[in-house]
Every structure is written in C-alpha cells, then in structure tokens.
Amino acid sequence: MRRYYVYLPDLMNVSFSRGQRYFFFGLLAVVTIFFLWMVRGFLFPIFWAVVFALLLYPAYQTLRTYVRNDTLAAALIMLGAFLLVVIPISWLGTRIAQEAFQLYRLFSGNNALASIALPAPIIDSLSIVGINMAELQTNVTSWAQSASAWIFSEALTLSSATFNAVLKTLLMLYVLFFFLRDGETLGRYIMRRIPLGDRKERALFDRFASTTRAIMKGTLLSALAQGFAGGVLFWLVGIENAVLWGAVMAFLSVIPAVGPALVWLPAGLILLATGALVPGIIVLAGGAVLISPIDNILKPMLVGREIKMPDALVLISILGGLGVFGVAGIIVGPVVAALSLAVWDMFAEEFEEELTTQG
Numbered sequence: 001m002r003r004y005y006v007y008l009p010d011l012m013n014v015s016f017s018r019g020q021r022y023f024f025f026g027l028l029a030v031v032t033i034f035f036l037w038m039v040r041g042f043l044f045p046i047f048w049a050v051v052f053a054l055l056l057y058p059a060y061q062t063l064r065t066y067v068r069n070d071t072l073a074a075a076l077i078m079l080g081a082f083l084l085v086v087i088p089i090s091w092l093g094t095r096i097a098q099e100a101f102q103l104y105r106l107f108s109g110n111n112a113l114a115s116i117a118l119p120a121p122i123i124d125s126l127s128i129v130g131i132n133m134a135e136l137q138t139n140v141t142s143w144a145q146s147a148s149a150w151i152f153s154e155a156l157t158l159s160s161a162t163f164n165a166v167l168k169t170l171l172m173l174y175v176l177f178f179f180l181r182d183g184e185t186l187g188r189y190i191m192r193r194i195p196l197g198d199r200k201e202r203a204l205f206d207r208f209a210s211t212t213r214a215i216m217k218g219t220l221l222s223a224l225a226q227g228f229a230g231g232v233l234f235w236l237v238g239i240e241n242a243v244l245w246g247a248v249m250a251f252l253s254v255i256p257a258v259g260p261a262l263v264w265l266p267a268g269l270i271l272l273a274t275g276a277l278v279p280g281i282i283v284l285a286g287g288a289v290l291i292s293p294i295d296n297i298l299k300p301m302l303v304g305r306e307i308k309m310p311d312a313l314v315l316i317s318i319l320g321g322l323g324v325f326g327v328a329g330i331i332v333g334p335v336v337a338a339l340s341l342a343v344w345d346m347f348a349e350e351f352e353e354e355l356t357t358q359g
Helices: 002-012 018-038 040-067 070-107 120-128 133-159 163-192 198-236 242-252 261-273 277-291 293-303 311-350 352-358
Strands: none
Touching: 018 040, 040 070, 040 163, 040 198, 040 311, 070 163, 070 242, 163 198, 198 242, 198 261, 198 277, 198 293, 198 311, 242 261, 261 277, 277 293, 311 352
8 A cells, every 4th residue: 555655646746748648648538438438328327326416415414414324324315216216217107108008009090089079160260271170180190199109119218127227227326325425525536637627617516516406306396296287187087198198298398388288288178179168177277277387386496596597598408408318308408508508607707808808
C-alpha cells in the first residue's frame, strides 16, 4: 500500500511532450469510447439508477439518521424501490399489454367502428365539409390498429420477464445501492476529473439533479394521477380496457393544454353518439372537472421553479426523447435539454464580455 501512494504522485508529476500529449488524449478518447460501446446495453439501467438515486437520496439521508448505518439504509431504500416501483410497473405493463392486444384484435376487424351511429345532422355537417364517414371510420381504425400495436409492443417490453430484462433490473438495483451509499464520494471523484472548475461542475450537477427530481415529481406524478383518475372514471361508466385508456391518458398528459382530453373527449362524444347519454355526460364532466385540472394543480406544487424551461421546449424535448429513446425519453429528453441549456448559460457567462462587445 505504501508503494502505491509513493508511486502515484511520481506518475502524476510526469510531464508529456506535445506528441505524447496528443497520443495520450487520443488513447483516452479511444478507450472511453470503446468502454461505452462495450456497456451500451446497460447504460439505461445505470441511468435509471442515477434517476432513482437522486429522487430517493433525501429519504436515504433521513433513514440513515435513524439506523446509523450507511449500508443498511441504502439496502432498505433499494428494497423499498423494488417493492414500490419495479413490481407495480411490471404488473401494470403486463395488464396494459393484455388490454392493448385485446384492443388490437378488436380493431383488426373492418367493422370495428360500424356500431358508432352518429346523428344525421352531424353526418350531414361532415359531408358538407367533404368528410366521408366510411373513409373516416377506415382511417380511424387504421390509426387505432397502429397505436394499439405500438402500446402492446412497449408494454410487453416493459413487463417481459426475460433474462435480459431481469438482469438489467438487478443491475439497476445493484448500482442504485452504491449510488445511495457512496454517492457523495462518487460525485467528488467525478467532479475532480472534469476540468471545468468546482463552481461550474456544481452548477451542472445541480441543474441535472433539480431537473431530474422535478420531472420525476411533477411530470410523472401528475401523469400517474391523471391516468389513474381517467382509468377509474372509464371503469365506473363501464368502458372496456380502462387500465389501457388510463395509461394512454397518463402518456398524453405530457402534452400541454390538451393532454388526456385527446382520450376522454372523443370517448364522451362517442358515448353520446351511441345513445349512452348518462355515461357520456359523466365522462365529459369528469374529464373537464377532474382529470384535466390535475395537471394545473399538481405540477406547480411539485415542480415549482426547478425546471426553468419554457413549456414548448419541454414538450419538444419529450417528443424528441420519445422518438430516440422510447418511453424512457419522457425523462431523458427534458434532462438532456436542461443540461444543454446549462452548458449554453455557462458559455454565455464565460464569454459575456466577448458577446457584449462583438454582438
């Protein structure tokens, strides 16, 4: 051990020539890229471990004061995350996959929407603006088939008990344990190796941490509340596949202004059109009074001022994240956007004089 500590400063004091420096940085880039490529299949479990560590760290600190043992506190928090997050998500994913498959089989028939008989004045109004009811039914059925097939695929991936899925879940929990127990030491280790200065490194970390917490607390909890309320409402009025429609409403809640209304509004109108007046009125009233206002009530309370991004940028980053990363893009997209803004703010602060003088 003594030889190690004597040798390390000698190694750190070795100076490179220009050619050696170029070779060293090239070697550093190659081995880093190769390592990331080698573990690319496990980057998402590590990312989710970071997300849950940031979210659960305050609970870990509180528990640590009671049990007075870092390892035991981290293990208990990890076990709680498994029981309260992983198992419910797997169950919900399985249920959504089953209902999405049923819905897909329903829409596979050409007459899936034939039972919807709109009143004659509405059909006449659609005809005046050039909308053919038969063509509209065909297009809506085709869209519904594609949407239900995509939901089924995502839910099946989420709930699959394959060896790969189990391995990634166990890896996430394992890494989460160490992030909780050794998070402060690991954070100092990483910042020591980023050549930006402690203040800038702390600013980047704070932006990442605050954005991640805000998205988890605000966007996801608000989405879960809206999806749960919508699913219960649909179940009460007897709409089939209520769990699936609740999940769709939760997913669409990331869209500002409209969100879950894209589901409960057409559902209420279809119920009215098919003669189910009381259920239709209940769905429309419940959606307008209960489901949609949840976002305006919960999100400001949970998020506050932690996400300093315009709603339009949040929406674009979520949609972009969904396109690149799938469902995980709901978290990854805004986090990447927030980090990008933080880096540009740092650039503007660092070169404020040049930007002011040169326009």
